[in-house]
Each structure stands twice: as structure tokens, then as C-alpha cells.
Amino acid sequence: MSLAPGTPVGRYVIRRKLAEGGMAEIFLAQSHGPEGFEKQVVIKRIRSALADDPSFVQMFIAEARVASKLNHANVVHIFDFDRHEDSYYLAMEYVRGKSLAELHRRARLLQRPFPPVLAAQICLEVARGLAYAHRLTEHGQPLGLVHRDVTPHNVLVSYEGAVKLTDFGIAKASNRASTAGMLKGKFAYMAPEQARGEPVDSRTDLFALGITLWELLTGARLFDGDSDLAVLRAVQEREIRSPSAVSRAVDPALAEVVMTVLQRDPARRFQSATELERRLLTYVIGAPRAPEDTDVGLFIRSLFPDEAAAEEDTEPMGPLQLVPGVGPTSSRPQPTAGSGGLQQTRADTYGRLLQRTLPSGSVSPVLEDEALAPTRPPPSRRSSAATAPGGRQSVVTEAPVEETRVLAAQSGARRRRTILATLGLAVLLGVAGIAFLAGRTDSRPESFPPERPGPAGPLALAPPAPPRAPEAPAPTPPAPPRTDAPATPPASPGLLAVKAQPWGRLFVDGKAAGDVEGSRRYPLAPGTHTLRLMNGKKTRTWTVDIESGKTVTREHSFLEE
Structure with a gap:
């Protein structure tokens, strides 16, 4: 069961749902405290259907334990971990912006090439966050932390240009055992040793970041296929072309960095994220011609002007108030006398x-x-x-x-x-004074000066005009009786649920309805509709009959074609 707006979750109150995946739900929430303190957070909550799965719950708890140790500008901060009803949740930093995957997709839709300098700038920020995570220690001993899922979906970019790595859900510390041969992560962003189920280390994350950088520079997919098995085979065998050979806009110096990090032999790659960060920084320092060339915030705001403006115009939410007696209340103590609060x-x-x-x-x-x-x-x-x-x-x-x-x-x-x-008293006194003076004038007529003689002869008075008869209103003709039949209320719409893997662009009756990544719902008028789901050159079409108040579901995986 999803969380409705206004639902208290621990010391937070749900504002709205941000996203929904197969394993967790993401909500925007707000914490509040005395003297007007307020903070927006993101609540990541295990879906109820998976709350009874011990293996997934343990993976979620492991994410909380790992993420709680991370405190870096390029890593999303974790504030809290707790249990609500029958499920666990994480309270984490709210990044006002988009994922790198959304950023890249919008640039392609608008046919705007991704500037190579900005691509390098974003990836060096991610490398900086990875370098911090890779050298993390506990009790003086290195944890050997490996993210294992560095993808554009897990890189968040704020409207102000901040770059943050998130989702350490499958991160692995070298001192914790994992199932041999188990594949975790997205196949298209796996290093060859990870795809083979072999032990992984920090260099595995560098290969995944290299794939991301290659795709930003070229606007194409590096490893794809008709099935998951085909993608894994491409990771192992497909020739990796230099990005400068695919796009002339890519500087050969930057292409050399990319090709080094994409070596299939880990020993031939950069041996640490710090080394990759420094190589990218060297390029970024020398390449720009103007300060705007490395302004990530300016670029993302140009791609999402309406969304960025909406975030800037949003006024502060203010302290939350749960009106007592009309719904569930938080378990937080009520404010005492003399203290600020609700x-x-x-x-x-x-x-x-x-x-x-x-x-x-x-x-x-x-x-x-x-x-x-x-x-x-x-x-x-x-x-x-x-x-x-x-x-x-x-x-x-x-x-x-x-x-x-x-x-x-x-x-x-x-x-x-x-x-x-x-004012009312003054008006009453004025009226009373006028009446008093008028009474005194009537009792002393001799005070008036004597009348002057008027002209001789009788005074002719005009006869009074006869009173005008009131005009009778014009009769209003009776309204003709209505013969039209009462209007039939329109039928309520039905719902179309579309699921696409990894993503697709939906057309309904020939009109674009937006991108589908995971699942989306669309209200449609009752009747027959033609659907077309596209992913590049791949297309899937359906004809559906929508009924009022009912939901029709269609799903397709382009990975299996």
C-alpha cells in the first residue's frame, strides 16, 4: 500500500510521490521542529510486496549501513533509517534536479549534442565521489567498498550544477561475502569481470563510469543487444571504438582517457578513481574557452527551463500542521509551554x-x-x-x-x-447640536431682519404640472418550452498502464504521450485506441479497448527482442 500525502512516517510527513520502481518507492517528505525548523528529504521505502523477502530486506539494510558511513559532497547523504509499519525506509538528501539519464535523454530529444567539456566535468565529479567511497575505512581498516552499479540513472545533477552519486543498494565491501557467480547491476554498464561473475574491485566502477562517459560523448549506446545474454556477450567481445572516431567534437586527449578506462583488462585501466579524476581535471582545465563551458547548472536549466523555474518559484513550505481530531497524528511529542512549534x-x-x-x-x-x-x-x-x-x-x-x-x-x-x-459618537453629537439650534430659531422670529417690499402687482405662480403616470413595464413574452433532451454526462475515463524496459516513447492514436521508463499510467477516453511504443528503431504496437473506470495494462521489454 502506497503512502498518501500527509501520512506521518516517523518524524517526517509525506508530501508527494516522486518515483516508483520494482523494488522501492520514492517520496518527497518534510521534517519539522521547533522555532520554524524545516527540511525536505526523500523517503526511500521498500515496496510492501518485497517487505517479506529476507534477502531483499537484508540488501536494503546493508545499503543503509554502507550509506550511513558516507559523507561527501558528491555522494547523496543519508539522514535516517527506520521501520514504518511493515517496511523499512531510508531518509536521504533531496536533490532538486534530474538524473544524468534524464539529462542525456532530453538532450537527444532536443537534438542538442552533449558538450564534451561538460561530460568530462560531470564524470570527474562522479570519480571524486567514487575515490572517497573506495578509500573509506572502518576502525582503521579499509572497507574495500565497490558501488557495482555506476550508471546514468544513479548520478543526480541538481539545477545548480551539483553532481551526486546515489543508490549504494548493491554496494559490496570486500570483507563481506557474496554469492559466487551472482550478477548484480545493469548489464549494459558492467565491467567484463563483473559480467563473468568474477571478484570485483574499485577498477570495476571505473569501467562503468567509462561507459557512461563514452555514451555522453557519442550520444549512442556502447553495449546493447536483443537480450540480456546478447548484452553480456557484447560487454565481453564487442569492439570499443574511440569516441573521437564516432564524433568529431571529441578531443583526442579526452578520447585517450576514455579508452584507457575502458580497457577490458583491469591491470591496463587507471588503477584508482583519483587517477581518473586527475586526468579528467587536467583536460577540463585546459579545454574551456569561457566560464560557461563548465557550468553544469546552466546547461541543465537550459534543457529543463520550466522545471527549474518551478523549483525556484516554489515558496517555503512552512511548518507542517496536522489538524487534531481529523486524522492520524505523528508520534512526536506536542510542544510544551514556552516553546515554539506546531x-x-x-x-x-x-x-x-x-x-x-x-x-x-x-x-x-x-x-x-x-x-x-x-x-x-x-x-x-x-x-x-x-x-x-x-x-x-x-x-x-x-x-x-x-x-x-x-x-x-x-x-x-x-x-x-x-x-x-x-466616529459614530461624533456624528450623533453633531445631529443633536443641529436640532437644538433649529429649535431656538423657531422660538425667536423677531431676530430675523424685516422683509424688504417686493415688486407691485400680484405674483403669478405657474400651475403645478400634473403627475406623470408610471410607465407600465413592457410585457415579457413567455419563454418557449425547451424541447432538447437533457445532456448526457460524459463517461468517466479508463486507465492505460504501460510498462517498458529499459524505456520507450509512447504514441497514442499517433500523438506523442511521453517517455515510459519502468511504468506509467495514462487516463484515456472509453473506446478503441492504437498504441505505439518505440525504442530507437525498435517498435511495438497494440490496439486496446478502454472501458470506463477500468485499467488496461500493456508491457514490453526491448531487451528481449
């Missing part, structure tokens, strides 16, 4: 505030003019709600915590009422 509010059925509890512990009634403002935030404010068992609702809203703001609002309302009362 406010409790009580509202009527129209969402108007009736009372609130201040951080000092006192209950403050809401003035009438304040109560007119609903507690539900406008669309521009962040809020979410989740339905709990039993039909109750847990509302997550943003609430200020400064008591002074409440007191200021009360003081302002009192000041407004005082001003209005003073």
Missing part, C-alpha cells in the same frame, strides 16, 4: 477559524474579522490532505508560529472598533 486550530464546517492554541499553551479565540478568512490556503499555498481509515481526513497546512502575529491581529481589530465607535 499550533493547534479549531475550525467550523466552512473552514473558518474558531480558536487556536498559541506556543505558550494559552487558547486564543479568533476575532470575528479574522474568522472570515478560511483556514484552507489559496491554490498558491502548499497544502495536502489524506483520507485515513474510517473516513477521517488528515489535513496538512502551513501555520505561522509567532504568537506576536496573533496578538497584533487582535490589537488591530480592537483599534478599528474603537475608531468606528468614536
Whole structure:
């Protein structure tokens, strides 16, 4: 069962789902604390279907143990590890950006070549993170840590240009045993010794990073095939062409670095990630012609302008508030008197505030003019709600915590009422004074000056005009009876679930519907639709009948063709 927005998970509250894979779900969440402290995190949670698999649970716990030891600018930080209900979860750093795989795919869709200098810059950052992980020690002894899954999907690039390696889920320390001959990792990014099930070391990660760099420079896949077995055979046997022979934009000096790291014999590769990092850094220092040439953030923002702008325009979420009595609450202790923290509010059925509890512990009634403002935030404010068992609702809203703001609002309302009362009293006194003076004038007619004689002769008065008869309103013709039949409400849409491995671009009735990587769902109108899923030159087509309120699933693996 997935986690709905507003669900408390330990000391975090779920905001929304970010991604979903075959083994885990990824959520954006927020932690909060006293004095307005807040921090966005990512929650990685084992899928419920795998929570009962001891081997997978142990692998997830091993990831937590390994990742908790890592603290480097080029590695995603792990903040917490705990259990929620029947599943384990990791709380990790939230990187506002895209994966390197998404970055590369968008560049291909826009037909923009990936600048070689930027490709080298990104990969030297990854090499720097790997160098740190490879030399990690415990109690003075080297762990011999190997990532074993260095792929574009596991390299995150922020909109500000930060590069971070993530997902140490299958990382292996040399002092821990593993099953002989077991293959772990993505086949297209495996080193030959890893594909053969032989022992791996730090040089295995360098080969995988070399594949990633080769593909960024050329825009093509280095190892592919019609099946997993064909991909593994290509890793072992296919000729590796120099990237400068595939693309003229690649400098021969950079191509030499790539070809060294892609040697099938580990002894002929660079012997450490630090050595690779230094070779790439030497190239990056000498190649750029302007500072913008190595600005990774500028490049990713140019590829995803709308997404980057949306992240920049997002206002702070503010402290989370679980409205009491209407849904599940967190197990965190309530704020005590004198401490900052969450406010409790009580509202009527129209969402108007009736009372609130201040951080000092006192209950403050809401003035009438304040109560007119609903507690539900406008669309521009962040809020979410989740339905709990039993039909109750847990509302997550943003609430200020400064008591002074409440007191200021009360003081302002009192000041407004005082001003209005003073103005009303002044008006009443003015009216009474005028009436008093008028009474004195009527009782003393001699005070008026004598009338001056008017002109001789009678004064002719115009006869009064006869009153105008009110105009009768024009009769309104009766509306003709409606003969059209009542409109039939449109049928509710159905759902199309598409699963593609490794990825594909979906067309529905000839119109592009976006890329599918893993699985995606699309609401479609009831009826017959034609689907086309493409991966390069490979194509898979279907004809599906969508029914209202029902889900139709289609899946295809291009790896098996």
C-alpha cells in the first residue's frame, strides 16, 4: 500500500510521490521542529510486496549501513533509517534536479549534442565521489567498498550544477561475502569481470563510469543487444571504438582517457578513481574557452527551463500542521509551554477559524474579522490532505508560529472598533447640536431682519404640472418550452498502464504521450485506441479497448527482442 500525502512516517510527513520502481518507492517528505525548523528529504521505502523477502530486506539494510558511513559532497547523504509499519525506509538528501539519464535523454530529444567539456566535468565529479567511497575505512581498516552499479540513472545533477552519486543498494565491501557467480547491476554498464561473475574491485566502477562517459560523448549506446545474454556477450567481445572516431567534437586527449578506462583488462585501466579524476581535471582545465563551458547548472536549466523555474518559484513550505481530531497524528511529542512549534486550530464546517492554541499553551479565540478568512490556503499555498481509515481526513497546512502575529491581529481589530465607535459618537453629537439650534430659531422670529417690499402687482405662480403616470413595464413574452433532451454526462475515463524496459516513447492514436521508463499510467477516453511504443528503431504496437473506470495494462521489454 502506497503512502498518501500527509501520512506521518516517523518524524517526517509525506508530501508527494516522486518515483516508483520494482523494488522501492520514492517520496518527497518534510521534517519539522521547533522555532520554524524545516527540511525536505526523500523517503526511500521498500515496496510492501518485497517487505517479506529476507534477502531483499537484508540488501536494503546493508545499503543503509554502507550509506550511513558516507559523507561527501558528491555522494547523496543519508539522514535516517527506520521501520514504518511493515517496511523499512531510508531518509536521504533531496536533490532538486534530474538524473544524468534524464539529462542525456532530453538532450537527444532536443537534438542538442552533449558538450564534451561538460561530460568530462560531470564524470570527474562522479570519480571524486567514487575515490572517497573506495578509500573509506572502518576502525582503521579499509572497507574495500565497490558501488557495482555506476550508471546514468544513479548520478543526480541538481539545477545548480551539483553532481551526486546515489543508490549504494548493491554496494559490496570486500570483507563481506557474496554469492559466487551472482550478477548484480545493469548489464549494459558492467565491467567484463563483473559480467563473468568474477571478484570485483574499485577498477570495476571505473569501467562503468567509462561507459557512461563514452555514451555522453557519442550520444549512442556502447553495449546493447536483443537480450540480456546478447548484452553480456557484447560487454565481453564487442569492439570499443574511440569516441573521437564516432564524433568529431571529441578531443583526442579526452578520447585517450576514455579508452584507457575502458580497457577490458583491469591491470591496463587507471588503477584508482583519483587517477581518473586527475586526468579528467587536467583536460577540463585546459579545454574551456569561457566560464560557461563548465557550468553544469546552466546547461541543465537550459534543457529543463520550466522545471527549474518551478523549483525556484516554489515558496517555503512552512511548518507542517496536522489538524487534531481529523486524522492520524505523528508520534512526536506536542510542544510544551514556552516553546515554539506546531499550533493547534479549531475550525467550523466552512473552514473558518474558531480558536487556536498559541506556543505558550494559552487558547486564543479568533476575532470575528479574522474568522472570515478560511483556514484552507489559496491554490498558491502548499497544502495536502489524506483520507485515513474510517473516513477521517488528515489535513496538512502551513501555520505561522509567532504568537506576536496573533496578538497584533487582535490589537488591530480592537483599534478599528474603537475608531468606528468614536466616529459614530461624533456624528450623533453633531445631529443633536443641529436640532437644538433649529429649535431656538423657531422660538425667536423677531431676530430675523424685516422683509424688504417686493415688486407691485400680484405674483403669478405657474400651475403645478400634473403627475406623470408610471410607465407600465413592457410585457415579457413567455419563454418557449425547451424541447432538447437533457445532456448526457460524459463517461468517466479508463486507465492505460504501460510498462517498458529499459524505456520507450509512447504514441497514442499517433500523438506523442511521453517517455515510459519502468511504468506509467495514462487516463484515456472509453473506446478503441492504437498504441505505439518505440525504442530507437525498435517498435511495438497494440490496439486496446478502454472501458470506463477500468485499467488496461500493456508491457514490453526491448531487451528481449
